[in-house]
Amino acid sequence: MSLLIQSIVNGLNQGAVYALVALGYTMVYGIIRMINFAHGDFIMVGSYTLFYTVPLMVLAGMPAWMAVILAIIVCIGVGIAVEQIAYKPVRGAGSMTALITALAMSLLLENLALVLFGANPKSVPAIFNLPMIEFLGAKIQSKYLITLAIGVIMMLALQVFIKKTRIGKAMRAVPQDKQAATLSGIKVDRIITLTFAIGSGLAGVAALMYCSTYPRATTEMGTMLGLKAFIAAVLGGIGIIPGAMIGGLIVGLLEIFIKVYIAPGWYEAITYMILIVVLLVKPTGLLGKNIGEKV
Amino acid sequence: MSNTTAVLEAKGLGVEFGGLKAVSQFDISIGDGELVGLIGPNGAGKTTVFNLLTGVYQPTEGKFFMNGEIMNGKPTHLVVHSGIARTFQNIRLFKNMTVLDNVKIAFNRKMKYGLASAVFRTGSFWKEENEIDEKARELLKLFHLEELADTKAGNLPYGKQRKLEITRALATDMKVLLLDEPAAGMNPTETAELLESINMIREKFRISILLIEHDMSLVMKICERIIVLNYGQILASGTPEQIANNPDVITAYLGKA
Amino acid sequence: MPKARKIDYIINLAGVIVLFFLLMFIFDTELLGRVRSYIQGIVIIAMISIVMVCSLNLITGFMGEFSLGHAGFMSIGAYSSAVVTMALENAGIILPDLLLFLIAIVIGGIITALMGVLVGIPALRLRGDYLAIVTIAFAEIIRVAFTNFQITGGGKTLSGIPKLSDYHYVYVITAISVCVMYMYVRSRFGRCVRAIREDYIAASASGINVTYYKVMTFTVSAFFAGVSGAMYAHYITSLIPTKFSFNYSAEFLTMVILGGTGSLTGSVVGAAVLSALPEALRSFQAYRMLIYSVVLVLVMIFKPSGLFGSYEFSLPGVLRTLTGRKKGGAKDE
Numbered sequence: 106m107s108l109l110i111q112s113i114v115n116g117l118n119q120g121a122v123y124a125l126v127a128l129g130y131t132m133v134y135g136i137i138r139m140i141n142f143a144h145g146d147f148i149m150v151g152s153y154t155l156f157y158t159v160p161l162m163v164l165a166g167m168p169a170w171m172a173v174i175l176a177i178i179v180c181i182g183v184g185i186a187v188e189q190i191a192y193k194p195v196r197g198a199g200s201m202t203a204l205i206t207a208l209a210m211s212l213l214l215e216n217l218a219l220v221l222f223g224a225n226p227k228s229v230p231a232i233f234n235l236p237m238i239e240f241l242g243a244k245i246q247s248k249y250l251i252t253l254a255i256g257v258i259m260m261l262a263l264q265v266f267i268k269k270t271r272i273g274k275a276m277r278a279v280p281q282d283k284q285a286a287t288l289s290g291i292k293v294d295r296i297i298t299l300t301f302a303i304g305s306g307l308a309g310v311a312a313l314m315y316c317s318t319y320p321r322a323t324t325e326m327g328t329m330l331g332l333k334a335f336i337a338a339v340l341g342g343i344g345i346i347p348g349a350m351i352g353g354l355i356v357g358l359l360e361i362f363i364k365v366y367i368a369p370g371w372y373e374a375i376t377y378m379i380l381i382v383v384l385l386v387k388p389t390g391l392l393g394k395n396i397g398e399k400v
Numbered sequence: 401m402s403n404t405t406a407v408l409e410a411k412g413l414g415v416e417f418g419g420l421k422a423v424s425q426f427d428i429s430i431g432d433g434e435l436v437g438l439i440g441p442n443g444a445g446k447t448t449v450f451n452l453l454t455g456v457y458q459p460t461e462g463k464f465f466m467n468g469e470i471m472n473g474k475p476t477h478l479v480v481h482s483g484i485a486r487t488f489q490n491i492r493l494f495k496n497m498t499v500l501d502n503v504k505i506a507f508n509r510k511m512k513y514g515l516a517s518a519v520f521r522t523g524s525f526w527k528e529e530n531e532i533d534e535k536a537r538e539l540l541k542l543f544h545l546e547e548l549a550d551t552k553a554g555n556l557p558y559g560k561q562r563k564l565e566i567t568r569a570l571a572t573d574m575k576v577l578l579l580d581e582p583a584a585g586m587n588p589t590e591t592a593e594l595l596e597s598i599n600m601i602r603e604k605f606r607i608s609i610l611l612i613e614h615d616m617s618l619v620m621k622i623c624e625r626i627i628v629l630n631y632g633q634i635l636a637s638g639t640p641e642q643i644a645n646n647p648d649v650i651t652a653y654l655g656k657a
Numbered sequence: 658m659p660k661a662r663k664i665d666y667i668i669n670l671a672g673v674i675v676l677f678f679l680l681m682f683i684f685d686t687e688l689l690g691r692v693r694s695y696i697q698g699i700v701i702i703a704m705i706s707i708v709m710v711c712s713l714n715l716i717t718g719f720m721g722e723f724s725l726g727h728a729g730f731m732s733i734g735a736y737s738s739a740v741v742t743m744a745l746e747n748a749g750i751i752l753p754d755l756l757l758f759l760i761a762i763v764i765g766g767i768i769t770a771l772m773g774v775l776v777g778i779p780a781l782r783l784r785g786d787y788l789a790i791v792t793i794a795f796a797e798i799i800r801v802a803f804t805n806f807q808i809t810g811g812g813k814t815l816s817g818i819p820k821l822s823d824y825h826y827v828y829v830i831t832a833i834s835v836c837v838m839y840m841y842v843r844s845r846f847g848r849c850v851r852a853i854r855e856d857y858i859a860a861s862a863s864g865i866n867v868t869y870y871k872v873m874t875f876t877v878s879a880f881f882a883g884v885s886g887a888m889y890a891h892y893i894t895s896l897i898p899t900k901f902s903f904n905y906s907a908e909f910l911t912m913v914i915l916g917g918t919g920s921l922t923g924s925v926v927g928a929a930v931l932s933a934l935p936e937a938l939r940s941f942q943a944y945r946m947l948i949y950s951v952v953l954v955l956v957m958i959f960k961p962s963g964l965f966g967s968y969e970f971s972l973p974g975v976l977r978t979l980t981g982r983k984k985g986g987a988k989d990e
Contacts, residue, residue, distance in 0.1 A: 139786075140786045140789070140790070190954075191954050191957075191958070194958045195957055195958060195961075198957075198961060199961075200785050200786060201721065201723075201785075202957050202961045204723065204785075204786060204789060205910070205914055205953065205957055206953075206954060206957045206958075208725070208907060208910070208953075209911075209950045209953035209954045209957065210950070210954065212904070212907055212911075212946055212949065212950035212953070213947065213950035213951060213954065215904075215946075216944075216946040216947035216949075216950060217947055219943070219946075219947070220943060220944060220947055325904070328903055328904070329797075332790075332793060332794075332797075332903075335790060336790075336794075339787075339790070370801070370804070370805045371801060371805060373797065373801050374797070374798045374801035374802065377794035377795070377797050377798050377801075378794075378798065380790065380791070380794050381779070381780070381791055381794055381795070384783055384787055384790075384791055385779050385782065385783075388783065388787060454862060456858070456862075475861070475866075476861040476862060477861045477864050477865055477866045477867070480861070480862060480863065480864040481864055485862070485863075485864075486862055488858075488859070488862075492856050492858060492859035492862070493855075493856070493859065494851070494852045494855035494856060494859065494860075495855060495856075496851075496855055497848075497851060497852065497855060501848060501851075501852075504845075504848060505848060505849065505852045505860065505863050505865065506863040506864060508845055508848070508849055508863075508864065508865060509864045511845050513844075513845070515841070515846070515873075515877075518840055518841060518844035518845070518846060519837050519840045519841065520840075521666075521840065525844070526659070528845075529845075568863055569862075569863075571863075572863060572864045
């Protein structure tokens, strides 16, 4: 019983990270139909930022988690730079070119980090120093609950932003009809940049959540994390914001449960199997609608 | 001129997308060598009919037959093998391949050599490749495209691209040709040339044609029978004169305009 | 066979043989002195990469689809061939090196090709981005499997693989592989695959069984990735699953793109240069992938078709150009 509760909390914690990262993929894909391979690496950027800024915050007598603000700012900066420098010039050049460019940016960020920070992992100082909570005999890390709460709040806030604000509405309009959006006075380029900014900012938050659980920054941490988050986005239905959240939580829970109860050595393989099965059976994901190709 | 035996036949054919009937109760029977027109207002479901008859969409109701053989459930390439070929409304050529290669692709079914022959360049490889080369050039000659055999298909002028698409369809060795708005976007000279090509292939290959076309004068001039589609259903069918005088058809067209 | 073509083939073959003797002259004499074995190693790795990159180009360039998990196929070839040759050695069966090497190549190629069919049939129903992601997923599953299987080292390094990949053998296999892939591309199979890349709907409307030719090409590509893996395993002599990661796949993709999608010549040059260059400049090692990625972005922005586009080198073609008899390279088979 206690193991079950612990697993659920761990799974949700993990899932919340995936969900936040998946949001970044989904928003970008939703607006320009491109898998931003570099998105996972934004979390790496955020994590290294935390590695350097958490001690600074502590030194300045402020709470360690305030470092996330700097992480968000750095991530947004990198996100916008990537979009402006690399993606904008190849927009409209075909999906193959876009995909390779995204891949190249991912490699670029990772190898830039390798040159800047070296190959050794950096351990990020503890961000939350909170006691364990006893609940029905299960020991639960209270920081997990905090990250979970942060995750849920971020998702709700995003949902409200997209649904209610003018900019949010413009973001939804652009993917549906770029020309019509332009005609109705929406600055498409600016909306795309803004989408990248929000996605990257979320990656900064995800970095905080990830580092509070796994306090290590490595140059290639973004690759697999990004891939799994992408799986979550596809599972929920790419381009659909609630889908990313649901997909993230499902992938997180599944991973923890497979790790704990079924086959610890194989949990990653099973996550990938899920992706393959989803793509083959219902490529539009859980919440997606089927759209045939126009002939 | 229409024969009693149908080459291509559809009975109650229809397809639904998410509960919406795009086409329903579509009946057609095309005889050997017949030229049938399929007309109707925009969005009436004409191209959907083509997609059904070529296996791009699987029908959710009804059946269709080619030479009496049921075609439901067959993937496009097998439908093509049984003798139904088509062109597309928005020309679909292999743009970065040569004109000659575009035609050779459609001959692929005739080629039997395997991987080993390809790798070792055996006699059968050269024999088949040379045969296909010759055949493809002959076909191109019929459409006066032989001079352009080595040009990239995407670099051809519009009218010639249309012709090449028809040449490619012919190369599949089909019995029924579905032409989707072949005259769209053509100037009068090009349309006249197209008409000439259509007449030429009917005489030479004795094939049946189902033609979607908006150019009414063209349709009235060459079709032996016309089917009018409206809201996914057959509104009327008959000879050009009957259709021209059918009050339902007139309302469907004029009511919209 | 047309006579002119026959002569062309013979000239090309002669070129390959001359290059072979050139290598022998360089490596089997005292020309290079102390650095001989070092240079030889670079050349072997470059040739292994050539096979790998050409095979990847079949999918990326000619079929126009993505395989971002090609290192996974390479690892299947590497592990399967290594397991077999090690088992043969452990069983006390003494075979001549050449025979054992050929067994490794055939095993590596065939098992990987089988895996290619198994992966290809479901995966190739997808296209574009989704196919790219699925190939990564398959490669990761393969990696996890090799980490878990006892026979492949159970997550530790699998070492003690016989060193069979001598440069003579590797050269011959590389030359044959590239030649076979070239013949494949310049046949009805290659023509169909290019048509599918251009417009798969039009291809099926022209009577082409799209899935069949895609799976076929995927399988041929997997076969040669396996061959490359087998040569790699029997050169490096120890394997670890993490080597065949996503980044390794991305490295090969970089070589394909830089050389030119749709040009095997480009792949050969891209693979040779990009795998030899960092070895030659040791201090440059840390910056290697960084520079690759920058170059890749620049190529995408300024020349997406890569250095060679779809140009193919042919010795007779070049000779004709040099002697002014005919311009252009081998444009068509």
